[in-house]
Amino acid sequence: MRISFHGQSCVCIETAERKHLLIDPFLSGNPLSDLDPDTIPCDVILLTHGHGDHVGDTERIACRTNPLIISTVELAGYFASKGFRTHGMQPGGGHQFDFGYVKLTQAIHGSAMTVDGLPYTFGLATGILLNAEGKTIYHAGDTALFSDMKLIGEDYPIDVAFLPIGDNYTMGPKDAAKAVTFLEPRIAVPIHYNTFPLIKQDPNDFLSLLDDGVGLIMQPGDFISL
Numbered sequence: 035m036r037i038s039f040h041g042q043s044c045v046c047i048e049t050a051e052r053k054h055l056l057i058d059p060f061l062s063g064n065p066l067s068d069l070d071p072d073t074i075p076c077d078v079i080l081l082t083h084g085h086g087d088h089v090g091d092t093e094r095i096a097c098r099t100n101p102l103i104i105s106t107v108e109l110a111g112y113f114a115s116k117g118f119r120t121h122g123m124q125p126g127g128g129h130q131f132d133f134g135y136v137k138l139t140q141a142i143h144g145s146a147m148t149v150d151g152l153p154y155t156f157g158l159a160t161g162i163l164l165n166a167e168g169k170t171i172y173h174a175g176d177t178a179l180f181s182d183m184k185l186i187g188e189d190y191p192i193d194v195a196f197l198p199i200g201d202n203y204t205m206g207p208k209d210a211a212k213a214v215t216f217l218e219p220r221i222a223v224p225i226h227y228n229t230f231p232l233i234k235q236d237p238n239d240f241l242s243l244l245d246d247g248v249g250l251i252m253q254p255g256d257f258i259s260l
Contacts, residue, residue, distance in 0.1 A: 035047065035048070035049055035050060035166065035167050035169055035259070035260045036048040036257050036258070036259055036260075037171065037194060037257060037258045037259075037260065038252075038255065038256065038257035038258075039196075039223065039225065039252035039253075039254060039255075039256055039257075040061070040066075040067050040068055040069050040254050040255065041060075041064050041065075041066030041067040041068070041229065041254040042058070042060050042064050042066060042067070042087055042088075042225070042226060042229045043057070043058040043060065043082070043087070043088055043173070043175070043176070043196070043198070043225050043226050044056065044057065044058050044059055044060055044061065044064070044067065044069070044090070045057040045058070045171075045173060045196055045225075046069075046074075047164070047166070047171065049133055049134070049166055049167060050167055051133070053077045053078065053132075053133045054074075054075045054076050054077050054078070055076075055077065055078045055079075055080060055133065055164075056074070056076050056078070056079050056080070056095070056101075057079075057080045057081075057082070057162060057173050058080075058081060058082055058087075058088040058089075058090065058173075058175070059071065059074075059076075059079060059090045059091050059092060059095060060086075060087045060088060060089075060090030060091070061074075061090055061091045062090075062091055062094070063090075064087070064090070064229060065229065066228065066229055066254050067254060068254040068255045071090075071091035071094045071095050072094070072098065074095065075099065076095050076099045076101045077099070077101050077102070077133070078101050078102050078103075078104065078131075078133060079092055079095065079096065079101050079102070079103045079104070080104045080105065080136065080162055080164075080173075081103065081104070081105035081109055082105075082141065082159060082160050082161060082162060082173065082175030082176065083105075083106075083109070083141065083143060083144070083145035083156065083158075083159035083160060083175055083176060084105075084106075084108070084109045084112075084145040084146055084147050084154070084155075084156030084157075085144070085145065085146070085147060085176070086147055087229070088175070088176070089109075089147065092113065093113070093116065093118075096113070096118045100118075100119060101119070102119050102120070102121060102131075103118055103119065103120045103121070104120070104121045104123065104131075104136060105120075105122070105123070105156075105160075106122065106123060106124060106125075106138070106145070106156060106157040106158060106160060107122035107123065107124060107157065108122075108145075108155070108156040108157035109122075109145070109156040109157065110122035110123075112154065112156060123136070123138050124138060124157075124158070125138045125139060125140050125141075125158055125160050126138070126139075126140075128163075133166055134164055134165055134166025134167070135163075135164070135165040135166070136162065136163070136164055137162075137163040138160040138161070138162060138163075139160060139161035139162070139163055139172075139174075139186060140158075140160070140161065140177075140180060140182060141158075141159040141160050141161045141174065141175045141176060141177035142159070142177050142178040142180055143159035143175065143176040143177050143178070143203070143204070144159060145157055145158060145159045159175055159176060159177065160175055161173060161174045161175045161177060162175065163186070163190060165190070167260075169193045169194075169260045170190050170191060170192050170193050171192070171193060171194050171195075171196070172186065172190070172192045172194070172195045172196070172217065172219065173195075173196045174195070174196060174197050174198060174213070175198075176198055176203060176204045176226060177198065177204060177205065178204065178205060178209070179205050179209040179210075179212055179213055181216070183213050183216035183217050184216040184217075186216075186217060187216050187217040187218045187219075192217055192218070192219035192220070193219065193220050193221065193260055194219060194220065194221045194222075194223060194258060194260070195213075195214070195217050195219035195221070195222050195223070196223050196225045197210045197213055197214070197222060197223070197224060197225065198210065198224075198225055198226035198227070199224040199225070199226065199227050199235050199237065199240045200226045200227040200228075200229075200232075200233030200234075200235055201233065201235065202232050202233055203226075203232075203233065204226055204233075206235070207224075207235060207237075207239045207240040207243065208243065210222075210224065210240055211240060211243035211244055214244055214248065214249075219248070220248070221248065221249075221250050221258065222244060222248050222249050222250070223249075223250050223251075223252050224237045224240045224241075224249070224251065237251045238251070
């Protein structure tokens, strides 16, 4: 399994069976992205919530590759109304797909966009737990720190956790470091920072609060092989 980071909160997972999964594909308009939405391979898109810097290029990619779009019932329903393949879920629910098991977790955040000049709300924001090929990835989405992260860490041995550190809209470095103590992942990767001035952070501040060897700063295009 190859897991790569592509700026803001976008993570790409390529399974051993050559399935390409994209989480929160904010590519065009993202000054840190190294991916082209018109060429990237994609079989599945997983969306944590309905903000523009996470939904991103979902529709543009879906028009080209016809992926399965997995998100909350509300956000999945929005894309289903446009004719795309979707699977709706809710926080606390899990489902076994052909590429692996997905469970949506709690996230403390909003989920809304303006579409054609009108405001749309898309249910609850979520995190994503993915278990595939014996590995578990936790993508927290956008969230505040919450104590039930302890339960996630107790129930799932997490190989890689992607945690926002940008502050203002999400956890900052200190709260994200506390999340690591709750989750106990093998690797903790900071995300959702430095894309815009308001979420400017030094990721080394986050790493300095962790045990040696746990934190990993990934630049856009960097990957982990599990």
